Amino acid sequence: MNNNTDDSLDILHVYPQFNSHDTLKVKGTREGLLLLQRAINSLISSAGRPEGVTSKFTTYTADGEGFEVVLEMLPQNAFDDEFLPYVDTIDGGCSRCNSKFSGDEQMSTNEIGDF
Numbered sequence: 001m002n003n004n005t006d007d008s009l010d011i012l013h014v015y016p017q018f019n020s021h022d023t024l025k026v027k028g029t030r031e032g033l034l035l036l037q038r039a040i041n042s043l044i045s046s047a048g049r050p051e052g053v054t055s056k057f058t059t060y061t062a063d064g065e066g067f068e069v070v071l072e073m074l075p076q077n078a079f080d081d082e083f084l085p086y087v088d089t090i091d092g093g094c095s096r097c098n099s100k101f102s103g104d105e106q107m108s109t110n111e112i113g114d115f
Helices: 030-044 076-081
Strands: 012-015 025-028 053-060 066-073 111-114
Touching: 012 030, 025 030, 030 053, 030 066
Parallel strands: 053 111
Antiparallel strands: 012 025, 053 066
16 A cells, blocks of 8 residues: 555556457546556666566555555557457456466566556
8 A cells, every 4th residue: 555644545446348349447536546556667668678677566455455556558560469458268368267478477577667
C-alpha cells in the first residue's frame, strides 16, 4: 500500500476484454492510477533501451488483496507471436490458459524499476 497520510489505498481494478471489440476497463483510486501513470511514463521515457523493457508495481483491489502489475514495452513485430489477450478461449486468448507469459516465469532483466 502507499504511504499517504490520509490512508487512501492504491486501488486498481482491470476488467479484461472477454472477446474482440469488447471494452477494456481500468478503474482505480487516484493513488492507484498515479502508480499506473508513473510506470507507463517510465517505460515511455526509456526509449533507446533494449527491447522488452518492463516496469512493475504492486497495488490492491478494493477488498485489500494485493497483486503485481507488470508492464512491458515491445516493438510492434514482437506481437506477431503473442496470443491475443481475450479471456474467451474461443478467440484464441485466455491469458492464464495458453499465454506465453502466465506471470509465473522470470521477468526480463531489463526491468526499469518498481513504483
